[in-house]
Amino acid sequence: MVKRLLKIQDNSIVKRITIWRQIKDGLFIAIGVVMASIGLKGFLLPNGFFDGGAMGMSLLLDMLTPVNLSVLIILVNLPFILLGAKQVSVPFAIKSTLAIFALALLVHYIEVPAITADKLLIAVFGGFFLGSGIGFAIRGGAVIDGTEVLAISVSRKSSLTVGDFITVFNVCLFIIAAIFVDIETAMYSMLTYFSASKTVDFIINGVEEYLGVMIMSSYNEEIKQMISFDLGRGVTVLKSDGGYGDKAKELPDRKVLFCVITRLEVTKMLVEIEKIDSKAFVIQYPIKDTKGGMIKKRPLH
Template sequence: MSELALKKSSHKGLAIRSIIKRAIFITIGAIIMGYGLEAILIPNQMIDGGVTGLSMLLSHITPINLSVFLVLLNLPFFFLGYKQIGKTFAISMLYGIIALSVATSFMHHVEPIVHDELLAVVFGGVTLGIGVGLTLRNGGVLDGTETLAILIEKRLPFSVGEIIMFVNVIIFAIAAFVFGLENALFSMLTYYIAFKTIDIVVKGMEDMKSMYIISDHTTEIADAITERLGRGVTYLHGEGSYSGEDKRVILCVFTRLEETKMKDIIREIDSGAFTISTEVAEVRGGRFKKRDIH
């Protein structure tokens, strides 16, 4: 077999393994979310946000099972996603929604695990967040609201977050009439906890940050960061607009858990250093691996 054929075979094998891995984690995420809905939220008359929340409302006021509404209400967003975002996204979304629908169908008569509203809020929010977070982290979607928000954002002067918030305000307002104001407020709190949990699951506890440091002691600060934090730094060259002086700027990328130690190092060497911290969505390549600290 030629080298080119071997490479193609290797790439194909990696692609298949990637698809299988994605499907497994989307399935796990859907099962976890389904359990959170059927064993925690529904028995306590609370809802999730988005299309899932609307499906829960409709299943409550009609004899139709939740699993049916989950598929029917999300189908339009599947077609929108297929046309506007892409085939891979749409297929992953459809698989996730079907997996969630099947999970809720099998767990429809599962025994509730909590009967206290506050416990339901906390554990319901965490369970939903873990399920949705696992799915999002592996390229899947369990609710079509995000798809709608992404598409509307291109035509209206609102962000994705603002559109999702507006949709959820309407859904929770309807929930106040169906389940009562108190349960609607509990539902909003559950959604907030789920949102924060999703953020942790998707980004991880070691969320990345970057920092620009302008100081007259850049060499000492850079050496201390390398020795005490185990992170490499990059020197950038800048010029002061007012003074016209050449300045050496330190750029360093580190985890959120290392932020406090980073600030302590800078404060100890130069308490007057000018620093700028920013969130980093992703880090790839280079020599980012953390060094051993001696």
């Protein structure tokens, strides 16, 4: 099917890409499971801290019930895995199941000595290692914390966004912790959650955040040459219709330049555009990811 649709003559290309993708996914998931287990065993568990999301729920239940944490990790995430099979895909659910079982086994069997007794360091670095684990697992196409799967499902059936649901979920979780454990632990655990969430964003999105830039100018040809030859970036010319004002009447068929650059390059581009046309209208907006073209690959892709 793929060969016929894409008109690929050599099927070995498809197999090579697929195998290499599976190897990278497996490596990312393995790294994620190890990092998360270090965060749990080396920082959070010895000091009674927890995180947000499904992992935070597992840790909180471990404090309040006699059930082993390894069992709780599986039980809490099981409904999210089943939901992921319906909402995302069956391969996603299978990889997530393997990742969660691997994490549960590591948490149960490995011994990691408590690295520090400083509560601030525990919260920050525990969140860092746990967030790294969650982020690498997501890069591998799986989850070891299924809250986002539930959030996606809820957002499709209500007015809540994914971010809104996760925020509400974690606020409720920390309130319960403050009531049944203590306020100080809940506050430090909130810090753990913030550290973990920022680490997840860093692992998934990388250092080089991409921006889409749209430029409307009477000197679009000069700006296009500058972007292509001076900055070495690809640029696409879009045809547009002017909608308002005298310029719309004078130039009904206008051109809009579009390119994708990193945040580190945007200042230089704006300066160069200013040199060519100080009245140019420039729009910037964030882009989650890119592939192909003249944008260099991200380090972990």
